[in-house]
Each structure stands twice: as structure tokens, then as C-alpha cells.
Amino acid sequence: MSWIDIQDGSPFEPDNLPLGVFRHGDEEPRVGAAIGDQIIDLAPVASAQMLDGAQLFAEPTLNAFLALGRPAWRATRSWLLELVRNANDRDTVEPHLIPQSAVTMQLPFEVADYVDFYASEQHATNLGRLFRPDSEPLLPNWKHLPVGYHGRAGTIVASGTDIVRPSGQRKAPDAAVPTFGPSQRLDIEVELGYVVGAPSMLGKPVSVDDFEDHVYGVVLVNDWSARDLQAWEYVPLGPFLGKSFATSISPWVVSLDALGTVPLPAQDPPVLPYLSGQNLPNYDITFEVRLNGHLVSTPPYRDIYWSPAQMLAHMTVNGASVRTGDLFASGTVSGPAKNQRGSFIELTWGGREPLVVAGKEHTFLEDGDEVTIAAWATTPTGTRLGLGEVTGRIVPA
Numbered sequence: 333m334s335w336i337d338i339q340d341g342s343p344f345e346p347d348n349l350p351l352g353v354f355r356h357g358d359e360e361p362r363v364g365a366a367i368g369d370q371i372i373d374l375a376p377v378a379s380a381q382m383l384d385g386a387q388l389f390a391e392p393t394l395n396a397f398l399a400l401g402r403p404a405w406r407a408t409r410s411w412l413l414e415l416v417r418n419a420n421d422r423d424t425v426e427p428h429l430i431p432q433s434a435v436t437m438q439l440p441f442e443v444a445d446y447v448d449f450y451a452s453e454q455h456a457t458n459l460g461r462l463f464r465p466d467s468e469p470l471l472p473n474w475k476h477l478p479v480g481y482h483g484r485a486g487t488i489v490a491s492g493t494d495i496v497r498p499s500g501q502r503k504a505p506d507a508a509v510p511t512f513g514p515s516q517r518l519d520i521e522v523e524l525g526y527v528v529g530a531p532s533m534l535g536k537p538v539s540v541d542d543f544e545d546h547v548y549g550v551v552l553v554n555d556w557s558a559r560d561l562q563a564w565e566y567v568p569l570g571p572f573l574g575k576s577f578a579t580s581i582s583p584w585v586v587s588l589d590a591l592g593t594v595p596l597p598a599q600d601p602p603v604l605p606y607l608s609g610q611n612l613p614n615y616d617i618t619f620e621v622r623l624n625g626h627l628v629s630t631p632p633y634r635d636i637y638w639s640p641a642q643m644l645a646h647m648t649v650n651g652a653s654v655r656t657g658d659l660f661a662s663g664t665v666s667g668p669a670k671n672q673r674g675s676f677i678e679l680t681w682g683g684r685e686p687l688v689v690a691g692k693e694h695t696f697l698e699d700g701d702e703v704t705i706a707a708w709a710t711t712p713t714g715t716r717l718g719l720g721e722v723t724g725r726i727v728p729a
């Protein structure tokens with residue numbers, strides 16, 4: 333399908349073409365598209381072909397491109413698809429192919445606001461059992477609105493950034509007073525992140541049907557979480573320092589146009605009219621979670637309870653606006669099987685059931701541990717399409 337050589341099993345087949353920002357040597361960072369194990373350096377190719385908006389690819393973030401909206405995103409995607417399929421474009425493009433191994437990937441966009449949802453019923457049920465063993469695992473609001481909280485945009489970091497173990501207050505249930513120190517229950521959260529391109533207006537809610545007008549695509553998210561800090565601080569206002577120290581995202585933003593949608597599982601009880609829609613988007617994505625290179629979990633996204641169109645509608649129903657570069661994440665994704673859980677607190681049931689990985693017992697993260705989350709989507713036509721990966725290593729407090 334392309335004149336470019338693509339190794340078998342590459343996440344970046346020619347119909348994927350995710351966008352990211354790379355730094356090549358001491359050159360200015362700029363926008364590229366991934367194909368196989370290479371990057372198309374888009375700024376010079378777009379200039380050579382006198383593409384409208386070619387200069388946007390010379391920017392150090394995707395924000396200006398993201399602000400354009402769906403018609404322009406689609407036109408760019410058609411142009412890109414043509415470039416990699418049409419052998420006549422080979423002479424123009426080939427000099428601007430750069431091996432991915434020769435670049436450092438940057439944060440793909442400047443993050444405006446960050447919201448984190450809690451949309452996986454299996455995860456919410458597991459966490460309810462672990463944090464609130466004496467009550468119903470799902471709180472009464474959970475099936476009526478997509479529960480979420482506002483996170484900290486300024487600490488979203490590029491994949492590969494070391495994660496410094498956070499310090500803070502914690503209090504064991506049987507202790508009289510809190511103590512201070514490095515987190516002893518440092519965890520991951522496997523999530524899908526939605527990247528807002530076109531902004532909305534203050535005072536004007538975004539309807540579920542307008543989701544694709546605003547959201548460009550998806551990234552992988554690891555929402556690092558300090559469970560001991562979280563458990564002590566979060567009642568009643570929700571997550572704060574236990575989750576604000578770092579959130580890692582993958583470098584390649586995959587367009588919704590590449591993914592295609594699958595139906596959302598049925599919702600019961602019925603939701604209020606502002607959350608209901610005929611074709612609520614959902615995606616068939618499977619994550620692969622590796623601890624120090626060993627596969628420990630494969631959470632399935634497809635069973636998620638809330639659609640991202642409902643998340644966006646809910647997040648703006650009070651008149652709050654979204655901006656270019658906003659990121660909203662699904663919340664931790666867990667499937668029903670033990671090896672489909674999206675956090676170590678679930679995988680090890682609060683640390684009581686250690687995982688044995690390469691002969692060694694693991695509960696929460698230790699200094700030096702490295703977690704890599706990869707993901708693959710199956711499109712409605714059956715194509716496998718990779719989302720790349722997000723990785724990070726824990727360094728001492």
C-alpha cells in the first residue's frame with residue numbers, strides 16, 4: 333500500500349499516520365508523521381508541494397494545526413495518505429524520511445487543561461472495593477454521569493521522562509497521626525487520552541453529536557498515582573497531590589479518522605437527554621502493560637461504560653469551554669479478568685497478592701522500575717493499527 337518499506341508488525345502502517353513533534357540533532361523541534369520506523373519531516377515536504385498551512389508543521393507543537401478543525405484535519409490526512417501511497421511523490425518525500433531512532437520525541441502539544449474521568453466500570457468497582465470495602469463499590473452517581481476531576485496540565489510529561497517518586501503525607505488506618513515521606517504505594521493508571529483541537533465557546537455546551545468537531549485524536553496516558561497519599565488526602569474533594577506529580581503521554585497522536593468507531597456497550601439506567609445519542613463513539617483498543625519488559629496486563633478499552641462524546645458533553649454542559657490542547661482521559665481501563673487490570677493496586681489487590689514477574693514478587697513500583705504501555709486498535713474494517721507506547725522509569729525521591 334506504500335512505496336515506503338514497512339517492517340511486519342509495525343504499529344505505524346501507511347493508513348495510520350499519527351502526528352508528533354520530534355527533535356533531530358540540534359535542529360528546531362517540528363511536526364512529523366510516523367510511518368514504519370521512520371518519520372516524514374512534514375514542513376519541507378508541505379512547502380515543496382505548496383500545501384496551505386505548510387508553516388504549521390515547522391512549529392514546535394501541534395497546537396496551531398490542532399486548532400484548525402476537522403475539515404482541515406481531513407484534508408491533511410488525505411494529502412498524507414496520497415504522499416505515502418503514490419510512487420510519484422517518492423522523489424519529494426524520500427529525502428525527508430528520518431529514522432525514528434535518530435530523533436527524540438517531544439510532548440506533542442502544549443497541554444491546556446487536563447481532566448481525568450473514571451469511565452471503566454470494572455476499574456471503578458475494583459477501586460470501590462479496595463478503598464471503601466464497607467459500602468457499595470459504585471457510588472450512586474456513577475451510572476448517571478461520567479465522574480471526573482480536573483488534573484494538573486503543567487505536569488503532563490513526554491514519554492521517556494523519568495518519574496521522581498513523590499513525597500507527601502500518608503496515614504495508615506491504625507495510625508493516630510500522619511507521617512511524611514516518599515510514597516510507598518506508587519502505581520500506574522492505564523488510560524486513553526482525548527486531544528481537543530478546535531475550541532468551544534464559553535457558555536455554549538458541546539453536544540454529544542459534535543464530539544468529532546472538537547477532538548482530533550488520541551494518545552496513551554499513564555496517570556502515575558501515589559495510592560498512600562491519595563487515600564489520606566482525597567476525602568471529600570478528590571485526587572490532589574497523589575496524582576498531580578506527573579502524568580506521561582505517548583508521543584504520537586492518532587487521528588480519530590484513522591481509528592474508526594465501534595458501538596458503545598448498552599447503558600442502564602438510561603442517561604439524561606444531554607448525554608444520550610444515537611452513535612456514541614467507542615474504540616476497539618487493547619493495551620499491553622509491561623513492567624521492566626515483561627507483559628503483566630492487557631486491559632481492553634472496548635468495554636468502557638462512557639463514550640468520550642459523553643465526557644465532552646458533560647464537561648461543557650455547565651457552559652465551561654474547552655481549548656486547543658485540552659486533554660481529557662478515560663480513567664483507568666480494567667477488564668474483568670485479573671490480567672486485564674489497569675493498575676497495580678488492582679493487579680495485586682491492594683498489595684496483598686504480589687505479582688510474580690520474571691521470578692520476582694512485585695506489588696507497587698520500586699525505584700528503577702520501568703513501565704511501558706503500548707496499545708493496538710482494531711479498526712471496523714479489521715485492520716490492526718498501533719498507538720505506539722508511553723514509557724517512564726521511577727527514580728528515587
Ligand SMILES: O=C(O)/C=C/C(=O)CC(=O)CC(=O)O
Pocket residue numbers: 448449450451452455456459460463521523555557571662663664
Ligand atoms: O474510587 C476511588 O476512590 C479512586 C479512584 C481512582 O483513583 C481512579 C481515578 O483517579 C480515575 C481513574 O483513573 O479512573
Ligand SMILES: [Ca+2]
Pocket residue numbers: 448521523555663664
Ligand atoms: Ca486516573
Ligand SMILES: [Mg+2]
Pocket residue numbers: 444445446483484485486
Ligand atoms: Mg490547569
